[in-house]
Amino acid sequence: MIKFENVSVLYPGTAEPALKDLSIHFNQGEFVCVLGKSGAGKSTFIRCINGLQPVSEGTVKWNDKSLSEMSPKENLEVRRKTGMIFQHFNLIPRMSVVQNILTGLFGYKKSYENLLGLFNSNERMSALEAIDQVELTVEPTRRVENLSGGQKQRVAIARALIQNPKVFLGDEPVASLDPGTAERIFHLLKETHLKRNLVSIINVHDVGLAKKFATRIIALKKGKLIFDGAPEKFDEKVYAETYNQ
Amino acid sequence: MVWFKKRQFFVFLIIAVLAAYSMRLTEFDLSKFQDFENMGDFLSKWFPMNTESLPFLFTESVLTISIAFLGSLFGLIIALPLSFLAARNTSGHRLIFAATRFYLSFLRSVPEFVFGLILLTTLGLGPFPAVIAIVLHNIGVLGKLISELIEAADKGPMEAMSAVGAKRWIGNLFAILPQIWPNVLSQFFYRFEVAIRTSLILGLIGGGGIGQQLFIHFKTFQYQLVSVDVLLIMIMVILVDYIGGKIREKVI
Incomplete structure (x- = not known):
């Protein structure tokens, strides 16, 4: 491959x-x-x-x-x-867990949809499912800089997973x-x-x-x-x- | 002398020589303060304050704040996209970077007062040319400051956005803006504060607001109104600083 x-x-x-x-x-x-x-x-x-x-x-x-x-x-x-994860997680600071995960869909969507944050209910549901899959037990609306290293890496994995x-x-x-x-x-x-x-x-x-x-x-x-x-x-x-x- | 090197003494010497030369040029002489009483006499004429015109002066102060606010806000709105073109890591091409930096340097090098004088010929007297003059200068200042913040931003999130297949400009925007936003707000409120003082100067050339009143009151020796003008200006600056600090606290 x-x-x-x-x-x-x-x-x-x-x-x-x-x-x-x-x-x-x-x-x-x-x-x-x-x-x-x-x-x-x-x-x-x-x-x-x-x-x-x-x-x-x-x-x-x-x-x-x-x-x-x-x-x-x-x-x-x-x-x-390609889902990619990094040593320093490379999450976007000052954005929430779910917002960070949704950025994984940026490659699939039009620029104006990304800019305005226009994600449909299926996409939002996928983000929540990704949180479940990585067994992240924090509020999806919590800002990522307040998470531990392990939690941050789980968010990064969820961001990669939503890319399918x-x-x-x-x-x-x-x-x-x-x-x-x-x-x-x-x-x-x-x-x-x-x-x-x-x-x-x-x-x-x-x-x-x-x-x-x-x-x-x-x-x-x-x-x-x-x-x-x-x-x-x-x-x-x-x-x-x-x-x- | 563990902390110092020979070269630092040399630098210190150069600074001392430059300071001495500048003092000579500017007739810097602290002994002149012996006529301190004159200042006291002059300031005593400022009191008691004449508060009869307070409602009118308050309205003029609101106009000054509006000039400063619009000048800073529109400056920021225009400077923000330009600053991405003026940052090495996001401009995309060296020519775009150089051209935008040059344009910003040009805007920064022209004082608001000069922009105001030039705009008077087209826009006439009033607050509108003052707003435009402040906008133009602020584009230059904020554009440079924000482009430097962009250059210093952590590259990690940008790499992550490239990796998910985001378009370059969307990736840069989302990866960088949240990182630099508190500092952008700091710069905005600082420029807002500076714009209040600038709009006072622009009052001298008919820009309106409390600055114009201050100029008129000085010229007509109405010192008891001058003190009210100065008090209102101080309140405005302190208020903007306080509100700016509170908003920044919330954002961080």
Whole structure:
């Protein structure tokens, strides 16, 4: 479904590419965890999938069609189909839980409808259902800055769910959370993944979580793919190779 | 001398030299305050206040507030979209950014008084040219201040809006405006306060309001009315500051 073909990314003003000649593909139903040290290229990799980060060389393909050859409309479609969650949640401050979740529909609606907040009853109902799905027990009208880290990430997941995604991307979604909350968020991600038969690709620092939840692990080092396999094959030797200098 | 570096002494020296030079140019001389009694004599003529014209002066004060309010409100309404074009991270193109910044700098560099004088030739005397003069200058000031707030806004929500497939301008608006809104309100109320003082100056060129009355009362030596004018001006400024603070508290 998603294919990287010889993808390299070089940021302006840097000598070393963030991703080097990366070729990999992902299929429906896979729950992939991406491991690697800070600066290994994990965030760049995740952002290339939905085109937030343009590639310098190579192509990223969705169903055999290259992102760079897609029309703006098709690119928009890719983003709509991709639910993305972030380390710092990236919620809109001073807006309520339900308002934040409804922004997940922005890609589906006309500009004036977004501007004026014209959401029909089905859409509002979907937002409330998303709150239920992520087991968020706060008032939907509560402002997001008053929530805990775990609650904020649940709002971010609900925002992604309302997009009705086919792909779920996570850029270190549990890095700012305590271990207990991190595990609960991973449970939620896996449950949602299974219910909706998604492709989920998630950056994570915690190898334990990756081994527990992933169906496949990939590891990056200095922008290169150094491991791609089943979680049980990610042994101490690979661990050392991934995290040591 | 752990806290200071040699370079800081050099900077301090430059500032001291500049201050001394400016004092010479401006004939800055505190010994001149020995004629302090003159001021006392002058101020004693302001009292007792002549409150007979209070209802009329109150109406003129309301006119001044209206000039300042419209000048700031319309300034903000026009400056807000322009500030997105004048911010590096949202302008979309370097040329748009440069052109908008230049336009805002131009508006800011022309004082309201000058705009007022120019507008008199078309609009005649009265409060309307005063409103337009304040609007034009405020577009320049608020546009720059808000564009700087936009540039400093957290990029995270913008990235999230891109990720959900929102159009760029909608994403920028929703991701940035809620973040900067309390500071935008602060700037608005500060400019409102400044506009009250500006509209007093514009009263000198026939802009109407309490400023024009203050000018007339001074010119005709009616100091007991001057004191009423000054009191009303002080009340207006304090009121705007108080209401602005309360609204900002609510918004935060």
